[in-house]
Amino acid sequence: MTRRLRALKRWMASQGIDSSDGLEIRDDDAGIRVVSTRDLGEGEAVARIPKSACLTARTSGAREAIEEAGLGGSLGLAAAVMYERALWEESAWAGYLQALPRREAVPLAWEAGEIDEFLVGTELHKTVKEDKALIYEDWKECILPLLSSAPLKLEPRSFGYDQYVDAKSLVTSRSFEIDDYHGFGMVPLADLFNHKTGAENVHFTNVSSDSGSDNDQNAEDQNGHYDDYSDNLSTDDLPSEINGSPTFFSGETCGNGNNMEDASSSEVDSPVLEMIIVKGVKSGDEVFNTYGYMGNAALLHRYGFTELDNPYDIVNIDLKLVIDWSSSQFSSRYTRARVSMWRRFDLSGCVSQNSEYFEISSEGEPQLELLILLYVIFLPDGVYHKLNQMVTPSGDISKAISTILSVKHNTSISLEDLDMVKDCLLIDKVCRGLVSLAEIRERYYGKTSLDDDEKKLMNCCKSNKKLYHSLVLRVSERRILKKLKTYASRTIKVKKRTFVKRR
Numbered sequence: 488m489t490r491r492l493r494a495l496k497r498w499m500a501s502q503g504i505d506s507s508d509g510l511e512i513r514d515d516d517a518g519i520r521v522v523s524t525r526d527l528g529e530g531e532a533v534a535r536i537p538k539s540a541c542l543t544a545r546t547s548g549a550r551e552a553i554e555e556a557g558l559g560g561s562l563g564l565a566a567a568v569m570y571e572r573a574l575w576e577e578s579a580w581a582g583y584l585q586a587l588p589r590r591e592a593v594p595l596a597w598e599a600g601e602i603d604e605f606l607v608g609t610e611l612h613k614t615v616k617e618d619k620a621l622i623y624e625d626w627k628e629c630i631l632p633l634l635s636s637a638p639l640k641l642e643p644r645s646f647g648y649d650q651y652v653d654a655k656s657l658v659t660s661r662s663f664e665i666d667d668y669h670g671f672g673m674v675p676l677a678d679l680f681n682h683k684t685g686a687e688n689v690h691f692t693n694v695s696s697d698s699g700s701d702n703d704q705n706a707e708d709q710n711g712h713y714d715d716y717s718d719n720l721s722t723d724d725l726p727s728e729i730n731g732s733p734t735f736f737s738g739e740t741c742g743n744g745n746n747m748e749d750a751s752s753s754e755v756d757s758p759v760l761e762m763i764i765v766k767g768v769k770s771g772d773e774v775f776n777t778y779g780y781m782g783n784a785a786l787l788h789r790y791g792f793t794e795l796d797n798p799y800d801i802v803n804i805d806l807k808l809v810i811d812w813s814s815s816q817f818s819s820r821y822t823r824a825r826v827s828m829w830r831r832f833d834l835s836g837c838v839s840q841n842s843e844y845f846e847i848s849s850e851g852e853p854q855l856e857l858l859i860l861l862y863v864i865f866l867p868d869g870v871y872h873k874l875n876q877m878v879t880p881s882g883d884i885s886k887a888i889s890t891i892l893s894v895k896h897n898t899s900i901s902l903e904d905l906d907m908v909k910d911c912l913l914i915d916k917v918c919r920g921l922v923s924l925a926e927i928r929e930r931y932y933g934k935t936s937l938d939d940d941e942k943k944l945m946n947c948c949k950s951n952k953k954l955y956h957s958l959v960l961r962v963s964e965r966r967i968l969k970k971l972k973t974y975a976s977r978t979i980k981v982k983k984r985t986f987v988k989r990r
């Protein structure tokens with residue numbers, strides 16, 4: 488056992504953190520992970536963690552200053568982590584903090600040059616550059632003023648920008664939402680489990696001290712699935728700053744744990760967190776948690792790693808790219824008119840802070856809204872004018888599709904027959920448009936080909952985390968674009984064959 492692990496175990500025991508004899512914490516070059524020492528069965532409780540042992544803005548010695556400065560969510564937690572790190576051996580979390588890496592290799596903590604070199608062309612490039620700018624602003628506007636906070640006497644060198652980035656990288660990659668009172672926090676032991684997409688072995692829950700009382704019922708009522716997490720994992724439900732935190736099944740969280748002002752002023756009756764086996768583990772196997780169902784861009788963004796063949800992977804095509812491409816084929820005026828009609832049907836792409844885009848699934852299937860837009864762009868003028876008279880914004884994609892298709896097809900086509908809808912939308916020109924869009928999007932990656940990237944990946948050592956995981960991201964995105972081209976080309980071929988047969 489390494490020194491840091493021995494110290495961590497001593498500290499956990501001193502805090503009343505119970506870990507089953509069926510779990511063994513291992514520490515090697517790849518980091519810390521949890522392994523089972525015997526077969527673990529579904530339903531077995533393997534750990535209990537008092538909330539008082541969690542490092543949160545509420546439990547930290549800097550609580551008053553953080554509250555006075557109004558720092559909530561991940562900002563408040565990052566300030567708490569920085570403060571306790573500054574205290575070092577004096578901190579009540581010394582044994583825990585010494586076991587953490589100085590910083591997690593998440594892209595927000597990469598140098599600007601590394602971001603440009605490794606992420607160019609990928610879904611993350613722009614986002615991470617924006618992150619960096621925002622993080623600097625947060626530090627200047629929210630963390631620096633803490634130094635003049637009277638009671639704390641903080642040392643400026645422990646609260647520098649670098650220290651903030653260190654803390655932020657740990658908060659992003661290891662924090663959990665605990666409850667209304669604590670908000671987000673660092674949960675010792677729980678944060679030692681690695682992630683496996685869709686194949687986790689443990690869940691975490693709040694334990695009511697009054698087992699079987701009304702509180703348990705409330706917990707179920709509040710999130711509807713005390714131990715069925717699948718709906719709960721939508722990262723969109725979480726505040727954007729900490730989207731996709733390691734999964735914590737907080738039965739008593741009302742969902743506004745980020746707002747310290749609104750939180751109740753005392754810890755009610757759930758002082759302990761528990762970890763339960765939800766999928767049996769064979770002796771000697773690693774015990775995994777899940778951080779959510781995420782594509783590689785999201786995994787790399789928040790946790791600094793990726794998974795090859797991740798079924799939740801996606802690549803996006805920006806609406807702006809579609810508009811630019813259409814304007815080059817037709818004219819800007821023509822494109823504006825077609826996009827505007829598409830919008831009048833209440834259709835849109837996915838919208839994030841400052842962009843609108845269409846998702847391409849890991850199988851290379853484009854989002855339906857993109858197919859409809861391309862279809863509308865290619866409508867012959869006569870059909871377009873006829874359709875223009877029929878536009879009725881309904882907010883219902885099914886109605887929009889059946890109206891749009893009705894001008895060319897006599898029968899009414901409903902979204903319930905998705906294959907039929909796609910068949911009608913995927914006319915030759917739309918398919919060729921998809922191929923062009925995939926080719927333009929491909930150029931974002933620069934001069935190297937997908938083959939080059941795949942070879943580079945094969946020869947890359949996993950321990951070179953930044954290069955390895957950014958290569959996985961590039962390769963997985965480019966493979967999706969290749970599948971999109973195959974999807975569109977195959978459809979052209981199939982249709983041609985059917986046409987020849989009919990003739």
Ligand SMILES: C[S@@+](CC[C@H](N)C(=O)[O-])C[C@H]1O[C@@H](n2cnc3c(N)ncnc32)[C@H](O)[C@@H]1O
Pocket residue numbers: 517518519520591660661678679680681682683733789790791792793
């Ligand atoms: C909550 S911690 C898990 C414990 C961590 N391994 C440690 O050494 O403390 C999350 C971090 O673990 C690593 N990690 C978790 N799951 C992983 C996986 N499937 N592959 C590679 N790294 C992983 C990443 O560095 C991530 O930011």
